[in-house]
Amino acid sequence: MLCPDIRALRYDLDSAERLAEAEGLALAIGVVIAHSAILPVRQMQPNTLFGSGQVENIGVWCEQHEAELVIVDGALTPIQQRNLEDKLKRKVIDRTGLILEIFGERAATAEGRLQVELAHLDYQQSRLVRSWTHLERQRGGFGFLGGPGETQIEADRRMIRARMARLRRELDQVRKTRTLHRDRRGRAPWPVVALVGYTNAGKSTLFNRLTGAEVMAEDLLFATLDPTMRAISLPGVEKAILSDTVGFISDLPTQLVAAFRATLEEVTAADVICHVRDMANPSHAAQKKQVLDVLADLDVVDAETGTSTIPILEIWNKADLLDAESLTELREAAEGQGAVILSAVTGQGVDLLEAELTRMLTGTAREVSFILPATDGRRIAWLHAHGDVLTEDEVEDSDEGPMRRLTVRLNPKELGQFAALS
Numbered sequence: 069m070l071c072p073d074i075r076a077l078r079y080d081l082d083s084a085e086r087l088a089e090a091e092g093l094a095l096a097i098g099v100v101i102a103h104s105a106i107l108p109v110r111q112m113q114p115n116t117l118f119g120s121g122q123v124e125n126i127g128v129w130c131e132q133h134e135a136e137l138v139i140v141d142g143a144l145t146p147i148q149q150r151n152l153e154d155k156l157k158r159k160v161i162d163r164t165g166l167i168l169e170i171f172g173e174r175a176a177t178a179e180g181r182l183q184v185e186l187a188h189l190d191y192q193q194s195r196l197v198r199s200w201t202h203l204e205r206q207r208g209g210f211g212f213l214g215g216p217g218e219t220q221i222e223a224d225r226r227m228i229r230a231r232m233a234r235l236r237r238e239l240d241q242v243r244k245t246r247t248l249h250r251d252r253r254g255r256a257p258w259p260v261v262a263l264v265g266y267t268n269a270g271k272s273t274l275f276n277r278l279t280g281a282e283v284m285a286e287d288l289l290f291a292t293l294d295p296t297m298r299a300i301s302l303p304g305v306e307k308a309i310l311s312d313t314v315g316f317i318s319d320l321p322t323q324l325v326a327a328f329r330a331t332l333e334e335v336t337a338a339d340v341i342c343h344v345r346d347m348a349n350p351s352h353a354a355q356k357k358q359v360l361d362v363l364a365d366l367d368v369v370d371a372e373t374g375t376s377t378i379p380i381l382e383i384w385n386k387a388d389l390l391d392a393e394s395l396t397e398l399r400e401a402a403e404g405q406g407a408v409i410l411s412a413v414t415g416q417g418v419d420l421l422e423a424e425l426t427r428m429l430t431g432t433a434r435e436v437s438f439i440l441p442a443t444d445g446r447r448i449a450w451l452h453a454h455g456d457v458l459t460e461d462e463v464e465d466s467d468e469g470p471m472r473r474l475t476v477r478l479n480p481k482e483l484g485q486f487a488a489l490s
């Protein structure tokens with residue numbers, strides 16, 4: 069596992085933290101790490117990224133440890149990858165390749181799988197295109213055109229393009245179905261709580277604790293690629309939906325940002341976002357920034373002011389790993405910031421989280437539209453008595469007799485009461 073420390077680049081995490089994260093990612097797909105190194109790169113070498121002395125050292129490590137795979141936690145051009153493979157006589161993958169492997173292994177839903185395949189093809193295509201232009205330039209230099217190489221690469225590119233077009237159509241279809249489901253849920257009288265957080269922060273553990281579900285308890289990064297939704301009950305709120313999301317990681321390669329944005333769309337429909345943070349991790353501040361950047365990307369948080377369109381509750385997790393002194397300091401800070409300190413593993417503090425969620429959910433009113441038979445005087449009167457009716461009109465051309473459409477502001481508790489009327 070090689071972590072290039074490239075002088076010309078700015079990193080959010082320091083190199084030891086980056087290496088630790090990358091090792092975690094590799095472990096998540098069952099790679100056994102024989103040797104790790106941080107390699108300073110003063111000047112990026114176009115052919116091999118690393119300098120020739122460094123490449124030699126890598127070769128020695130590979131021999132010593134009988135390594136089968138070399139992972140470079142950075143971006144390699146197709147040429148660098150090929151040259152390194154030639155010199156080291158081993159498979160070499162870069163960070164995008166590694167994350168694609170993980171995503172590929174973890175994708176659970178149809179949409180997740182389609183997205184992973186699309187991202188994979190996109191990655192392959194860029195490699196083919198680039199090596200093709202490279203070949204073309206060479207051929208031009210020798211003064212002849214065409215040749216067997218070109219036809220093969222052209223054919224590969226055509227095949228990839230066709231497959232990508234088909235995948236996009238399938239994805240569109242899956243998304244339409246998902247939106248339909250979400251609309252249906254949007255009309256359902258249950259508030260949605262979305263768990264977000266940096267990878268390994270403890271979202272799945274907390275999700276299991278709150279829902280009582282044995283979903284995944286392994287010590288794995290990316291235990292969740294696709295949002296998982298479950299109903300939870302909170303004191304005072306009849307029912308709420310808890311959704312777990314994919315863990316955020318630093319430096320997500322751009323091809324993947326687009327591909328995985330959709331898995332986070334659930335977050336934009338949430339009533340409350342719980343941001344789970346691993347307070348025992350020394351990089352928790354940098355990790356928080358990464359999470360807020362992703363939320364800004366989803367237009368949930370304003371990148372300039374830091375204000376959010378959806379209330380965000382910070383959960384300071386892994387309290388059991390902190391010493392008494394740090395815990396006292398955190399308690400004071402949490403009070404000022406409205407954060408909840410807990411341990412998803414021991415369960416300590418989870419009752420405080422439930423109480424805070426109840427408070428937030430019963431406090432926030434939502435705009436909901438109902439279409440009711442005009443003859444249903446009881447429920448229409450109930451909405452006027454309990455909610456804030458914003459609009460009320462007749463639905464034209466209804467097949468089911470005269471209907472009325474009411475747009476009402478109700479808090480989740482009232483929504484639950486209204487549902488219980490029918």
Ligand SMILES: Nc1nc2c(ncn2[C@@H]2O[C@H](COP(=O)(O)OP(=O)(O)OP(=O)(O)O)[C@@H](O)[C@H]2O)c(=O)[nH]1
Pocket residue numbers: 265266267268269270271272273274286287288289290291292313314315316385386387388389410411412413414
């Ligand atoms: N000691 C301690 N360990 C915790 C706590 N919460 C989670 N963990 C551990 O942290 C690791 C990661 O937990 P997960 O729940 O899988 O983390 P996640 O945020 O869902 O991770 P991704 O799926 O990668 O996004 C596991 O080994 C958990 O057992 C906690 O409160 N205390």
